[in-house]
């Protein structure tokens with residue numbers, strides 16, 4: 001019984017300090033959950049903490065591979081809304097990543 | 103809409119990280135309304151004092167990536183939109199790296215007096231990282247003022263820790279005091295180990311913001327309130343917000359325009375939520391002003407900016423470069439104190455010079471008196487100014503990537519804001535949609551009747567005039583406010599200041 005973080009994670013750190021089992025760790029290219037430590041928060045919290053703060057829909061999956069936060073559930077942005085601008089949204093993001101500075 | 107063309111957005115985000123002249127400052131008049139103890143505090147603050155802005159610098163470090171809420175104008179792949187323009191990604195530093203960077207910058211740029219943590223998420227949603235940075239800096243570099251920006255959700259629980267650090271001021275972004283409006287701005291908040299959706303979440307956020315504001319002002323910590331103007335959502339409501347936060351002791355209320363473009367992938371951007379026009383923004387800022395001190399200079403700097411006067415010297419302080427720097431801060435602090443004293447002296451001299459130019463203002467007050475006797479009062483005029491900083495008109499029209507907007511009226515000159523454009527000389531290549539760089543500039547300068555610059559080429563002259571914007575290169579190197587007043591006076595003498603309805607306006 002464990003959740004999984006996948007590549008759409010944007011490394012925002014929000015989940016990491018919340019985990020009651022220290023199961024979440026920073027890794028490259030994105031944060032990961034140690035499946036041996038994750039209890040899906042059972043016994044500690046009503047809701048899985050990582051999935052309750054993660055801002056990225058689809059970044060955290062349950063053990064059957066289903067996203068805990070479905071498309072549109074957090075941002076209100078449906079796949080239809082995004083469809084028309086998908087290419088521009090992606091291109092803008094890639095350009096911003098390339099311009100990233102410390 | 104603030105950013106007309108996508109390319110120019112990225113360009114400006116990458117190159118103009120530091121605030122330009124006047125960018126975050128407020129005019130002396132605005133400071134004049136403040137109680138003495140607050141004025142003393144903001145006196146050499148580059149974000150609040152227009153004067154100081156030319157002399158002192160601030161920097162931000164990106165140590166706080168997490169956020170505990172979602173705003174509809176934010177895409178969490180990017181830096182917090184409350185504090186930065188959308189579409190910017192900052193490299194996250196560890197608190198140790200951040201402290202090292204700040205001390206390296208402070209030692210090399212003695213003018214750097216303020217360090218802010220503004221993201222890339224919500225600083226108080228990352229209390230350990232934020233406070234570790236603050237604690238260490240308070241101890242190691244006591245001559246640096248610290249400031250922090252927050253959405254307010256975690257503010258009440260952070261007040262105690264904030265009051266221990268060398269905190270200069272706190273900025274809270276407050277977009278509403280009504281949960282029904284909040285529900286249209288905030289889809290969720292993370293509160294007490296749960297994600298709370300919709301109105302209920304917004305109500306919690308509002309309560310925490312207000313509580314935090316009260317707690318901070320009760321402890322004498324300066325609080326600035328930022329609001330994002332979202333037409334049709336909270337625009338009228340912000341007048342109420344302004345009243346409320348002022349009553350609770352916020353010393354500045356800064357209304358910023360929503361920036362919503364579909365390519366940023368935000369809810370508002372994709373929904374086609376309109377951004378305010380310059381005119382709408384100015385009207386709201388005026389409506390909120392009252393006797394509240396408004397700040398119109400803020401440029402929503404990127405969270406990792408370093409520099410002074412529109413420059414971004416971030417590249418000199420990359421992680422590998424600061425790694426090799428040996429900083430003796432005790433020595434640096436002595437040098438910094440010398441530089442600060444020198445600047446204080448210069449500012450004092452400037453103040454004296456200012457008193458002299460007050461004479462011109464007196465003259466205008468006299469004009470106003472006279473105009474009351476005439477059937478038409480003199481109307482206010484907006485003028486755009488091209489400047490590289492220093493408070494003087496010193497930039498070529500074609501090199502300006504932004505213009506400062508001033509309003510001249512019989513009661514004097516006031517700074518209204520800044521408008522970004524793309525430098526006309528670098529145009530062509532970067533423009534899409536068949537719109538030339540000049541077209542963009544003319545569109546962005548809508549409502550201005552004069553553009554003051556050090557020089558303007560032959561080519562843009564005619565189109566500017568045709569659009570009702572008079573190019574003027576006659577006041578090169580003059581102090582901005584004096585030149586604006588002088589041009590206003592020329593217009594009056596030429597009989598051009600009758601109310602607009604009575605004058606035939608040139609139309610393009």
Ligand code: SF4
Nearest residue numbers: 019038040041048050
């Ligand atoms: S579900 Fe709970 S235990 Fe598992 S990683 Fe997330 S926070 Fe940790």
Ligand code: SF4
Nearest residue numbers: 009010012013015054
């Ligand atoms: S909260 Fe989500 S996006 Fe952020 S680090 Fe955790 S998994 Fe990644």
Ligand code: SF4
Nearest residue numbers: 169173176182183184
């Ligand atoms: S507070 Fe800032 S980072 Fe968080 S959602 Fe709002 S704009 Fe984005």
